[in-house]
Amino acid sequence: MPERPIQQHSLFDTSIEAEGPIVPSRIPSTSPFHQPRALTEAQREKFRQMSRESREARRSALAGEGPAPIHEINLPNFHPLDLMPQRDGKGLTALSLFSGGGGLDLGVERAGFTHTASFEIMPEAGDTLRKARSDWAVFSGETDGDVRRVNFKQWRGDVDLLHGGPPCQPFSNAGRQKGHLDERDMWPQFVRAVKEIRPAAFIGENVPALASPKFSDYVSTSIMAPLSGSYHIQKIILQASDFGVPQVRRRVFFIGFRTKKLANAWSAPQPTHYWGDASIAGGERCMGLREALGLPDIGVDDLSPTIRSSLTGPRHTTSILNSVAAQRKFESLQIWPNGVAADRASARAFVAKNGHFRLSVPDVALIQGFPEDWPFVGATYMALGQIGNAVPPPLAYAVASSVLDVLSK
Ligand SMILES: C[S@@+](CC[C@H](N)C(=O)[O-])C[C@H]1O[C@@H](n2cnc3c(N)ncnc32)[C@H](O)[C@@H]1O
Structure with missing residues (x-):
């Protein structure tokens, strides 16, 4: 099928002219990230019109009135639980902050920790x-669930591992990078929880931008200084595809141990997988996106670009696109990353304009390394938001396993 030009008025479209005063968004949101764009009534109306058109196109497709489906329902080859054999943590406990839809929690659980509580x-x-x-x-x-309201002293001495990924928006390249000036900066709460609970170890996760020179003062002042008196902290940046997840996704982890002995015994997780020609001794090949999703061979495959959370941008959408480069990559893979469908049957019925394979929520869950039946609750954009915010569970598993190796000795 010949490729058609990409849909107009995509997430990156800036062609809508500003006319008149800024008006507030009418879309309600429970997401603490939602920062609606400053738009005029004319601009908002244009977006509303796009949403109406796309809703109508979906409705008629699902009613069998659209073009005939051209793709079979896919049977994935990628099974994330195979990457995370259940370990026995012999009763070691974990407490989870900023748990989201549970990416970090699932990896920590499979690594052998039993969760005491999640917030x-x-x-x-x-x-x-x-x-x-x-x-x-x-x-x-x-x-x-708001960590700001929790007195963590009630768990003092009762938790082996405290973990959490405070919201990344204050640091993300996709955001305004206001760091500690952003009211969503929750690192001070993570630090408070560590100090109140005094776990044997902690794992704090975030976007790699937090490890960039721009935020080195922030990291020194807000994370290292308050904790390094009582913890030995190491910082590592890991790539999800090095642990078998078919996506380019880097994350930074701050790993702290209360004693020097534990810190000295720890070693960073080593890649288990490789992509392309960069083969590693004893490692397995990471699947490409098409192979992982079980799509037919078209002679080209690659890792998925980093997927975005549909909750973090100014608009709640059902797109997982992060950038124009990502858009091009999905095009080359003949995968349509906008208007993600709730399930595979709906994705098949709602034929993408350019004939490319339309993604569904279980497919996007797999791209992020969740088992495809992880039960994300909420509307499609909400499920995609939880997925896009998550640490890929196999990556979380690798980090938590490295901590378990030390704590269980
Ligand atoms: C980056 S996501 C965490 C994703 C999670 N670690 C995972 O792997 O699935 C950050 C989460 O923090 C939550 N959050 C933000 N402010 C919070 C607060 N004050 N108390 C509790 N949770 C909060 C957000 O709703 C979001 O789900």
């Missing part, structure tokens, strides 16, 4: 965790 402000993400693990103590929503 997450978004109600839908809390529901995801409860649905996935009915035996976890999940605290969610503004009253129970």
